[in-house]
Amino acid sequence: MSRHELSKVHEACAVESRIYQSWEDAGCFAIAPDSPSTPFVITMPPPNVTGRLHMGHGLQDSVQDVFIRCMRMKGFDAHWQPGKDHAGIATQAVVEKKLAAQGITRHQLGREAFIEKVWEWKQEYGDAITQQKRKLGDSADWSTEVFTMDPGPSRAVREVFVRLYEKGLIYQGYYIVNWCPRCHTAISDEEVEHEDHAGHLWQLAYPVADAEGNPTTETVIVATTRPETMLGDVAVAVHPEDERYRHLIGKRLVLPIVGRLIPVIADEFVSPEFGTGCVKVTPAHDPNDFEMGKRHSLEPVIVMDINGCMNEEAGAYRGLDRYDCRKALLKHFEEDGTLRATSDHAHSVGHCSRCHTVIEPYLSRQWFVKMKPLAERAMQAVADGEVQFHPLRWRGVFERWMENIRDWCISRQLWWGHRIPVFTCEDCGETMVTREDPSACTACGSEKISQDEDVLDTWFSSWLWPFSTLGWPDDTPMLRRYYPTQLMVTGYDIIFFWVSRMIMAGLEFTDRAPFAHVYFTGMVKDEQGRKMSKSLNNGIDPLEMADKYGADAVRFCMVTLNTEGQDIKLSEQKFEMGRNFANKIWQAFRFVQMQDWSVLGPDVDISQPCLAELADTWIVSRLHSTTARMDASMEAYRPNDALSAAYEFFWNEYCDWFVELAKPRLYDKENPERQRAALHNALHVFCRSMQLLHPFMPFITEEIWRIVRDELEEVGTPAPWGEFMMKHAWPTVDTSLQNDTTEAEFRLVQGVVTAVRNIRAEQNLKPRQELELVIQGESERMDSLRPVLGYLQQLAFVNPVRFGGERPRPAAASVVEGLDVLVPLAGLIDLDKERERLGKERVRLEGFLRSGTAKLANADFVARAPEAVIEKERAKLADAQDALEKILRSLEQLG
Numbered sequence: 001m002s003r004h005e006l007s008k009v010h011e012a013c014a015v016e017s018r019i020y021q022s023w024e025d026a027g028c029f030a031i032a033p034d035s036p037s038t039p040f041v042i043t044m045p046p047p048n049v050t051g052r053l054h055m056g057h058g059l060q061d062s063v064q065d066v067f068i069r070c071m072r073m074k075g076f077d078a079h080w081q082p083g084k085d086h087a088g089i090a091t092q093a094v095v096e097k098k099l100a101a102q103g104i105t106r107h108q109l110g111r112e113a114f115i116e117k118v119w120e121w122k123q124e125y126g127d128a129i130t131q132q133k134r135k136l137g138d139s140a141d142w143s144t145e146v147f148t149m150d151p152g153p154s155r156a157v158r159e160v161f162v163r164l165y166e167k168g169l170i171y172q173g174y175y176i177v178n179w180c181p182r183c184h185t186a187i188s189d190e191e192v193e194h195e196d197h198a199g200h201l202w203q204l205a206y207p208v209a210d211a212e213g214n215p216t217t218e219t220v221i222v223a224t225t226r227p228e229t230m231l232g233d234v235a236v237a238v239h240p241e242d243e244r245y246r247h248l249i250g251k252r253l254v255l256p257i258v259g260r261l262i263p264v265i266a267d268e269f270v271s272p273e274f275g276t277g278c279v280k281v282t283p284a285h286d287p288n289d290f291e292m293g294k295r296h297s298l299e300p301v302i303v304m305d306i307n308g309c310m311n312e313e314a315g316a317y318r319g320l321d322r323y324d325c326r327k328a329l330l331k332h333f334e335e336d337g338t339l340r341a342t343s344d345h346a347h348s349v350g351h352c353s354r355c356h357t358v359i360e361p362y363l364s365r366q367w368f369v370k371m372k373p374l375a376e377r378a379m380q381a382v383a384d385g386e387v388q389f390h391p392l393r394w395r396g397v398f399e400r401w402m403e404n405i406r407d408w409c410i411s412r413q414l415w416w417g418h419r420i421p422v423f424t425c426e427d428c429g430e431t432m433v434t435r436e437d438p439s440a441c442t443a444c445g446s447e448k449i450s451q452d453e454d455v456l457d458t459w460f461s462s463w464l465w466p467f468s469t470l471g472w473p474d475d476t477p478m479l480r481r482y483y484p485t486q487l488m489v490t491g492y493d494i495i496f497f498w499v500s501r502m503i504m505a506g507l508e509f510t511d512r513a514p515f516a517h518v519y520f521t522g523m524v525k526d527e528q529g530r531k532m533s534k535s536l537n538n539g540i541d542p543l544e545m546a547d548k549y550g551a552d553a554v555r556f557c558m559v560t561l562n563t564e565g566q567d568i569k570l571s572e573q574k575f576e577m578g579r580n581f582a583n584k585i586w587q588a589f590r591f592v593q594m595q596d597w598s599v600l601g602p603d604v605d606i607s608q609p610c611l612a613e614l615a616d617t618w619i620v621s622r623l624h625s626t627t628a629r630m631d632a633s634m635e636a637y638r639p640n641d642a643l644s645a646a647y648e649f650f651w652n653e654y655c656d657w658f659v660e661l662a663k664p665r666l667y668d669k670e671n672p673e674r675q676r677a678a679l680h681n682a683l684h685v686f687c688r689s690m691q692l693l694h695p696f697m698p699f700i701t702e703e704i705w706r707i708v709r710d711e712l713e714e715v716g717t718p719a720p721w722g723e724f725m726m727k728h729a730w731p732t733v734d735t736s737l738q739n740d741t742t743e744a745e746f747r748l749v750q751g752v753v754t755a756v757r758n759i760r761a762e763q764n765l766k767p768r769q770e771l772e773l774v775i776q777g778e779s780e781r782m783d784s785l786r787p788v789l790g791y792l793q794q795l796a797f798v799n800p801v802r803f804g805g806e807r808p809r810p811a812a813a814s815v816v817e818g819l820d821v822l823v824p825l826a827g828l829i830d831l832d833k834e835r836e837r838l839g840k841e842r843v844r845l846e847g848f849l850r851s852g853t854a855k856l857a858n859a860d861f862v863a864r865a866p867e868a869v870i871e872k873e874r875a876k877l878a879d880a881q882d883a884l885e886k887i888l889r890s891l892e893q894l895g
Contacts, residue, residue, distance in 0.1 A: 004707050006593060010586035012550025012579075016699045020134055023702075028726055029141045031079045033481050040076035041485035042068060043466045043515070044140060045498075046148065048087035049122055050094050053132040055524040055532060055570065056491060058542035061138055062558040063521060064489045066639045069139055069695035073730035079482050080139065081469050083146040084126065088417035088458045089183055089191065093354050095121050095416075111415050118416050122147075132543055136551050137698050139726065144478075146469045148461040149418070156468035157418045157461050158435060160509060165422075165433045169370045170410075174300075176287040177409050179362035180352040181308030181322075185413040186366060188457055190497045192350040192359055193533070201345035202227050202330065203276060205338050206236060206253040206262075213261050215254040220245070220264065221340055223275025225347060226285075227333070228326040230255070231314050232303040233262055235281040237292060240266035242277050256338045257329070258315065265296050284363040300363055306413075308360055322360070356535070367411040367420060367454070374504040375402045381513050387503055390519045390637040391565045394492055401496050408501075410457045417455030424450055463501035466514035473509075485515045492520040492565060519637050520565045527571040528868065545575050552697035553578030559643050559696055581647060582700050585693070588655050589704050592682055593711065595666050599676040600717040606684045607720035609737065612677035613665075614788060618746045619658040619685050621739040622649060628733045630692060639696075646692045654685060657750065661791055683708075687721075688731050701725055748781075748817055749788045749795070755814035755821045756796040762890045763812050763829060764837075771828070773798035774808055777819035785819075812893045831894055838891050845884040852877045 023029065042064050047057060064080060072078035095118050096106055106114040130142065146153060164170045177186035203223050207215035220236055233255055238245040248264045255262050262281075269292055270279050283293030283300035293300055303313045310317045310325050317325045333339035350359040379402045381387050382395060389395045411420060423432040425441035426448040432438050440447050461468070466488075470479040484506065490499060499518055506514030525531055526538040533539070545554050556578030561568045600606075609620040626649040633642035665671075665678035687708065690701040705725040712719045721728045752775070760767060773796065775782055782803045785792065793799055808824035810831065815821070825831070855861055856873055865873075 004593065004710065006586070006590050006707075008590075010550070010582050010700060012552060012582065012699065013547060015703050016135075016137075016546075016551055019699050019702050020137065023139070023724065023726060024142075026724060028724055029139045031141045031144065031482075032077045033477060035077055037075055037077040039079060039482055040068075040071040040487075041079045041081065041482045042487045042489060043081045043469065043485050044083060045490050046083040046085040046462065046465060047129050047133075048090050049084045049126045049129070049147070050087055050090045051129050053129060053136070053542055055540050055542055056521075057133070058136060058545075058554055059521050059524055059558045059562060059568070060489055060491065061133060061136055062555040063519065063562060063639055065136075065138055065555070065698075066559060066643075066695045067487060067489070067634070069698060069726060070634055070730065072139070072726070073691070073695070073728060075729065079141065079144075081144060081146070081466075081482070081485075082130070082133075082138075082140040082142055083148070083465070083469055084129065085458060085462060086122075086147065086149045086417060088412060088414050088455060089185060089187060089354055091118060091122070092414050092416040093183065106415065114415055135543060135546055136554065139698070144469075148458070148465075152471060153461055153464070153468040154418060156464050156472055157456065158421050159473045160464060160505070161421055161456070161460075162433055162435050163509070164369060169373060170367060170433075171370070172365060172367050174363055174365050175368065175407070175409060176283075176285075176290040176361050176363055177366060178350065179306070179360045179364065180355065180357055181306065181360055182355045182357040183352060184306055186362075186364065186409060186411065187352060187359070188409075188459060188497065190459075190494060191353045193353045193356075194348045194350050195535075196346055197349040199225055199345050199347055199349070201225055201275060201343050202333075202339060203341040203343075204230065204256065204280075204333060205340050206256060208248065209252040209254050209261055213252065213254070220248065220253055220278050221276045222278045222280045224280055225345060226326070227329050228310070228322050229282045229285045229303065230280055230329070231258055231310070231317065232282045232284050232301040233260075233280045234283060234293065234298045234301055235262050235265050235296065237265050237267045237270050237279045237281050238277060239270045239272045240268060242270075242272045244272075244277060256336075257332070265292075265298075267292055267295065286361050290363065302363055304360065304362065306362075308357075366409045367422075367452075368407040368409055371405045371408055371504070374508055375405045375500075377507045378402065378500060378503040381503060381507060387513045387515065388517050390517060394495060394518075394520050394565070397492075398495055398500060402500060405500075408457075410460050411452075411454040412457055413453075414455050417458065418461060420452040420454050420456060422452040424452075426450055459497055459501065462498055463505045464509070466502060466506060467510055483510065483514070484512050487517045487519060488515040489519045489521065491523060493523060495520070517637065521562055522565050522567040524568045524570055527569050528866075529567070529569055540570060540572060545572070549575045549579040550582060550699070552582050552699050556581055556643070556697055559639055560647075561640075563640050564638075578697075581651070582697065584651055584655060585690075585697075585700055585704070588650075588659065588686065589707075591659065592679075592686055593707070595679050595682075596669075596675070597679065597711055597715045597717070599672050599679060600683075600712075600715055601676070602716050602718065604676070604680050604717050605720055606680060606687060606712075606717070609684050610677045610680040612674070612681070614742060614745075615658060615661040615791065616677070616681045617739055618742045619654065619681070620737050621743050622653050623685050623688055623731075624733050624735070624738045625743070627688075627692060627731050628738075631733065643696050646689070646696070650689045650693065654689060657746075657795075658682075658685070660795060664794070691725065691728050691731050694725050694728075698726060745784055745788050746791075748785060748819075749792050751816035752785070752792060752819070752821055753796045755816050756798060756823065759812040759814060759821075759823050762886050763823075763825065763893075764834065765828060768797050769828075771796075771798050772824050773801045774805065774811070774822040774824065775801065775803050775819055776805075776807065776822065779804075781817065781819055810894055812890070825894070835891065835894055838887050838894075842884065842887050842891070845880050845887065848880050849877060849884065852880065 068078045068080045178192050180187055201223050203221050205219040205221055208218040210216050222236055236253055249266045251264050252261045281289045281292055283290045283298055284302040301313055303310060304322060305311045308322045310320045312318055317328060352359055379399060382398060421433060423438055425444060425446050427446040428441060428444040430441050430443035432442055438449060441449060466485050467483050470483050472479055502514050506512060530536060530538060542554055553575050557575050611617050626645050629645040630642040662678045662682055665674050668675050690704055694701040702725045709719045789801060808822055810825045811822045812825055813820060813822050862870060
């Protein structure tokens with residue numbers, strides 16, 4: 001009778017793009033700024049305009065879209081503010097690479113022409129990542145999308161710079177930065193990728209100087225991993241309580257090769273246990289040494305240039321690459337005896353995330369923001385609960401970092417980005433920091449004005465994102481309605497670089513925290529727990545997974561695995577969970593759709609339950625209990641728990657139990673009223689389940705609702721909800737339909753049926769072989785089974801069922817909620833043959849356990865085998881132990 005011939009399995013890729021287009025065409029994502037609905041706002045972390053969707057995006061977008069879709073269904077004006085980041089260094093690198101292929105450098109083009117090329121590239125390729133987000137089902141109003149270099153955000157950036165400068169919070173000074181010798185710019189800490197490196201620790205002898213400054217035979221041994229920087233040493237530091245060197249504090253040393261006299265200083269930063277306990281101090285090339293140098297008023301000596309090559313301060317080594325210089329120095333030190341020892345030393349080395357060049361800590365003149373004055377109020381906002389962290393443990397991490405916050409280096413030696421609005425008069429030297437480009441010097445009137453060549457750190461625009469996207473600094477209707485936002489979803493890895501700064505900026509410039517809640521996701525790693533990276537070739541492409549398994553499967557996998565912000569160990573096989581669940585939904589719908597819908601008629605309202613039998617009362621009660629659990633989980637910012645509740649209800653209760661209980665009624669053509677009631681309630685609970693699952697798996701639920709509407713229309717039954725499921729109202733909890741007594745009775749039925757099924761498996765009995773069942777225990781507990789006895793007999797294939805009486809022997813037994821569940825075995829099996837079979841299996845399992853235990857006790861095996869292999873062996877042993885216990889229980893039951 002049906003118009004729709006459903007495929008045997010869900011074909012996600014065949015429908016997802018069509019469904020998404022239908023949502024967009026109908027304006028389903030559009031915000032409603034003039035509606036009376038309460039706004040619910042999430043600011044989408046802006047992906048790089050150069051970017052391709054990675055698994056981190058897949059995780060965070062899935063979580064954000066769950067909240068947006070859920071709140072939209074709950075009647076909120078849900079606004080997921082989209083946008084893209086100009087990604088200064090990344091975008092400039094991409095365009096420079098493209099030009100290099102044509103034999104052109106940016107310097108040959110000049111600044112203005114190069115920036116025009118970047119804009120051309122952005123216009124051509126900049127929307128790629130937005131299209132990729134659409135593929136995952138992101139339900140943002142894309143008409144509100146903002147780019148960090150758009151006029152609005154650019155004006156906000158300039159306004160903030162000027163305000164901070166006028167307050168004395170922006171200054172120019174020297175500091176150690178992460179310098180990329182290839183990209184020729186300072187980069188932020190989050191743009192540095194740290195990798196473990198098998199290096200060396202070299203011990204060098206520095207002679208102690210006499211009163212005239214000449215070297216003596218006494219030496220101090222310093223340990224270093226970067227001997228090329230010793231040319232810039234200005235001191236050697238020891239711990240003030242280190243008895244070995246206390247007599248040297250205040251004396252001078254002769255710096256090898258250079259001949260410079262440097263002091264021995266005492267500083268508590270030095271660890272007496274590291275190396276020799278003596279530390280070379282190179283303020284121009286190490287951040288810790290820089291701080292130490294400031295404490296002791298030491299003048300830094302820069303020995304490298306911006307290319308990572310030695311400069312004139314390196315003397316004879318001038319012009320050498322830093323690593324060539326290292327080799328030459330070590331050769332020299334080995335020959336003259338300065339090198340006293342070499343040892344292997346594993347340490348973390350920072351690399352530029354864009355070009356993978358080893359980062360050089362480098363002293364340079366940069367622009368900075370004083371952060372401590374901004375940090376105090378942000379810390380108070382978090383302490384007062386104005387901003388709440390989920391999971392809560394990240395609050396402590398935030399507080400510790402904020403207590404020790406350092407000034408922020410905001411200048412970058414790039415061309416692409418927001419240019420620093422600092423202007424200098426070439427005639428009188430006047431410095432001007434202005435909201436508009438000045439045409440003449442404010443001091444002398446000269447028109448010879450030059451602007452600072454540097455641009456601002458990309459994060460300088462990002463920290464304003466929650467309000468700059470809405471029109472700030474103007475008091476716009478969008479800003480008034482959608483700011484502050486309710487939720488920020490991001491990874492814990494940028495809690496310092498972005499979350500903390502957004503809180504500071506919001507409080508400083510709008511006098512309000514930018515969001516009420518921050519939900520931190522974990523990091524997506526490979527199945528071995530390693531960070532996904534190009535160098536390891538261990539990344540998983542979410543778009544490829546969506547093509548292979550469906551976007552719903554990707555979303556299901558990401559939300560399910562994201563528990564309390566823990567890191568996710570991901571393998572491709574885990575996406576099968578989502579695909580399998582989508583297919584389970586599809587198969588359940590196929591079953592419901594194959595029924596005779598013509599029995600429904602025009603008076604049936606599937607938005608309401610039909611409680612014709614106890615099974616209907618039970619499944620509807622469980623539906624409302626599940627809805628309540630999901631509501632509580634979402635309010636507690638645990639979307640994974642909400643999805644788990646929906647999954648368990650639909651698969652374990654609706655499909656595995658209710659559908660089986662409903663089948664006799666659905667097939668009862670002789671009783672159309674009974675048949676109609678069963679189909680009515682099956683459809684009601686199914687559709688409500690789809691609404692609960694929609695925020696997590698929007699495509700399959702939307703496709704199913706489209707078919708349901710068509711089928712209802714064909715049989716003349718009114719569809720109670722609108723055309724698009726994503727615009728349906730979220731199911732509400734009706735406590736009058738929750739029945740604790742019925743739920744308890746069915747839990748007991750489920751327990752007994754499961755026990756009988758386990759007994760069948762353990763005793764090698766056929767699945768549908770009718771068995772006698774004996775229930776023994778307290779009268780009150782046994783009586784609670786009587787109202788549902790028919791369901792027990794139907795599902796467990798047991799008849800007769802006896803309550804109480806003598807205990808049968810031999811019998812297979814189980815205990816369920818204090819009741820003894822007994823299946824008499826006499827006449828069912830050949831007891832001797834079964835004992836023989838079980839005995840052989842017992843011997844096999846005991847042998848396997850002995851050999852497996854011995855393997856795991858072998859220290860050599862445990863040391864060499866990968867952790868995944870060891871875990872697999874442990875799992876095999878656990879399974880074997882469980883199987884043996886069942887064998888022993890079966891043998892005991894046979895007597």
